[in-house]
Amino acid sequence: MYSFASISYFSSLPPSSLAIGRHVLPYPVGEHGIARYTMLHGPRQSRSRHPHHVISVQWRDLLSPHANTSLGRPIRVNINIDQDLKPCVEDERTIKLPKSYAMNGGDGNYSYAQNSSYQRGAVDAAKELIKEGVASKLDLKLLSSSSTINPFRIADFGCSTGPNTLLAMQIILEVVEQKFKSEKPTTQLIPEFQVFFSDQVLNDFNTLFQSLPPKRRYHAAGVAGSFYDRLFPTASLHFAFSSSSLSWISDLPEEILDSKSPAWNKGRIHYTGGRKEVYEAYTAQFAKDLETFLNARAEELVVGGLMALLIPTVPNVMNSSETTTESEIDLLGSCLMDMAKMVRNVEKL
Amino acid sequence: MYSFASISYFSSLPPSSLAIGRHVLPYPVGEHGIARYTMLHGPRQSRSRHPHHVISVQWRDLLSPHANTSLGRPIRVNINIDQDLKPCVEDERTIKLPKSYAMNGGDGNYSYAQNSSYQRGAVDAAKELIKEGVASKLDLKLLSSSSTINPFRIADFGCSTGPNTLLAMQIILEVVEQKFKSEKPTTQLIPEFQVFFSDQVLNDFNTLFQSLPPKRRYHAAGVAGSFYDRLFPTASLHFAFSSSSLSWISDLPEEILDSKSPAWNKGRIHYTGGRKEVYEAYTAQFAKDLETFLNARAEELVVGGLMALLIPTVPNVMNSSETTTESEIDLLGSCLMDMAKMVRNVEKL
Numbered sequence: 001m002y003s004f005a006s007i008s009y010f011s012s013l014p015p016s017s018l019a020i021g022r023h024v025l026p027y028p029v030g031e032h033g034i035a036r037y038t039m040l041h042g043p044r045q046s047r048s049r050h051p052h053h054v055i056s057v058q059w060r061d062l063l064s065p066h067a068n069t070s071l072g073r074p075i076r077v078n079i080n081i082d083q084d085l086k087p088c089v090e091d092e093r094t095i096k097l098p099k100s101y102a103m104n105g106g107d108g109n110y111s112y113a114q115n116s117s118y119q120r121g122a123v124d125a126a127k128e129l130i131k132e133g134v135a136s137k138l139d140l141k142l143l144s145s146s147s148t149i150n151p152f153r154i155a156d157f158g159c160s161t162g163p164n165t166l167l168a169m170q171i172i173l174e175v176v177e178q179k180f181k182s183e184k185p186t187t188q189l190i191p192e193f194q195v196f197f198s199d200q201v202l203n204d205f206n207t208l209f210q211s212l213p214p215k216r217r218y219h220a221a222g223v224a225g226s227f228y229d230r231l232f233p234t235a236s237l238h239f240a241f242s243s244s245s246l247s248w249i250s251d252l253p254e255e256i257l258d259s260k261s262p263a264w265n266k267g268r269i270h271y272t273g274g275r276k277e278v279y280e281a282y283t284a285q286f287a288k289d290l291e292t293f294l295n296a297r298a299e300e301l302v303v304g305g306l307m308a309l310l311i312p313t314v315p316n317v318m319n320s321s322e323t324t325t326e327s328e329i330d331l332l333g334s335c336l337m338d339m340a341k342m343v344r345n346v347e348k349l
Numbered sequence: 350m351y352s353f354a355s356i357s358y359f360s361s362l363p364p365s366s367l368a369i370g371r372h373v374l375p376y377p378v379g380e381h382g383i384a385r386y387t388m389l390h391g392p393r394q395s396r397s398r399h400p401h402h403v404i405s406v407q408w409r410d411l412l413s414p415h416a417n418t419s420l421g422r423p424i425r426v427n428i429n430i431d432q433d434l435k436p437c438v439e440d441e442r443t444i445k446l447p448k449s450y451a452m453n454g455g456d457g458n459y460s461y462a463q464n465s466s467y468q469r470g471a472v473d474a475a476k477e478l479i480k481e482g483v484a485s486k487l488d489l490k491l492l493s494s495s496s497t498i499n500p501f502r503i504a505d506f507g508c509s510t511g512p513n514t515l516l517a518m519q520i521i522l523e524v525v526e527q528k529f530k531s532e533k534p535t536t537q538l539i540p541e542f543q544v545f546f547s548d549q550v551l552n553d554f555n556t557l558f559q560s561l562p563p564k565r566r567y568h569a570a571g572v573a574g575s576f577y578d579r580l581f582p583t584a585s586l587h588f589a590f591s592s593s594s595l596s597w598i599s600d601l602p603e604e605i606l607d608s609k610s611p612a613w614n615k616g617r618i619h620y621t622g623g624r625k626e627v628y629e630a631y632t633a634q635f636a637k638d639l640e641t642f643l644n645a646r647a648e649e650l651v652v653g654g655l656m657a658l659l660i661p662t663v664p665n666v667m668n669s670s671e672t673t674t675e676s677e678i679d680l681l682g683s684c685l686m687d688m689a690k691m692v693r694n695v696e697k698l
Contacts, residue, residue, distance in 0.1 A: 192582040209573035222570060
């Protein structure tokens, strides 16, 4: 059995609130929003149906006073497996783990490049939504009045090594190009494009750069660093994109590691099936992280810029026991715990 | 014995000609140019004395008509050792070599990061020259009239993995920042800086990104590709820099591989001690490459932008037999030829 939910959402921002699909979040649905909701049981039926959100945010709204205070309670999030190993290694010696993690590099059997067709599906599914969003919300006249729109700068936050980021950037470029062709905001028909591929410092940019199409229609650049920090100069981007990345929170909530806290997660690597307090601790961390992300991007985007985010989600309408996510992650967590214990035992010898 | 020549040069561009030190090149010396010339024999006496040129070019001059036609005969150049191996593998099967090469990656014993203190010396030596050049030639008022100067964008062409590029970028940033502080071209005292580290696609950007100072005062980005191609959008850079890189020509001159040509180099990997025709073939290739480089940068720099180039050179006043370069490279070439022959012999078995 394979069951998952597909929720795609693409909305504009009401003046001072962020609208995200009501099926998942307690946020109000924006009046111009379009909600799509599909739930499947049984074998995966279509590659184009995936549990992702697409949120379009026009930053002239978000930059208004109090905009960021209305984020409310966030969607449920994936967990940071590596960080969750911490409770296992709390013996005499501290095992140093890097602060940031990236997908497996290279293009071998276990690389992200060879194991990300699921994530590619999200990009495929979002193509039409991005097209609609750019057509209806990207205001080239506003853009060109507030900044230069040549070159048109696009950034992918959490690009990994490809090939998905290359597909996503190509889609955005074509859609924006079409917009320029139809609206002709300047005498020059089509601007040059500069595409920034951004991911953690430990991301394998070498593989990414080597997989760039030789005859691409954009100037490419890589930017290394956490998207929870500032990565670009103020007002220097026209389009920000992120797919299958914002589910990675910046750090483990401290309380889930504290055996005296009601939110203690007993070394488990996920919140599903855990106590309400565990869920709330993850939720609070995600809310904090998402706000940090949005604040950083608000600085980096030009006035009138556009952002499209694809975030893996679990719908509230499903009990956690109805999803395969829980059992899959519990199995994975159990393996990781065993491995961590083995390392600890070996070190004690 | 250790002998080498130190030549540093920093000149402005006369209206339609490129001035480079007359000690090395048949170009006229710019009227504002300052030539420094030192020749040492014996053990290296000072890390700050190296055979490098620093050329400052204000692109409003170079962009004028016929500017690129006056490049004249170029300096003598280093060779591309890998490319020069081609004559050794001209047997029945073609051994595919990558089109581009980069310095050794990582930070191990044989990495560029651990074996580039000589190249660092060039950057150290150029510091004062860059300072003088920025002080006297970077026209912030002109710059701010033709483009936005915030963020101020700097690019290093041929950055390799560090640490030299980090030092160079820091020097340029500080010098430009000082200029802003003293001239105050806008109401905002200091702009944000965006620094682009550029090198071949096969360069080890992973090592470079991991060695970026965490508390840097600039937004960093990596750009992969040959600097003999366009790498940036039109008019998007304020300062272009290159050090110890332009000595790498884009390809071997064909005639030196042709046994029927008077320029045939008999499989040797350098022009020194070879026929006049060999030297001229390398010279012509360098002239072509440098013009390609300058044309690409002319498109990428904003009007009023500045460029500083440090190029390893051999002075004309020395006979090739007076330099150690020849004997060192002949020894290296002999080893490489032996290795290539061994590979060929093994493959024939």
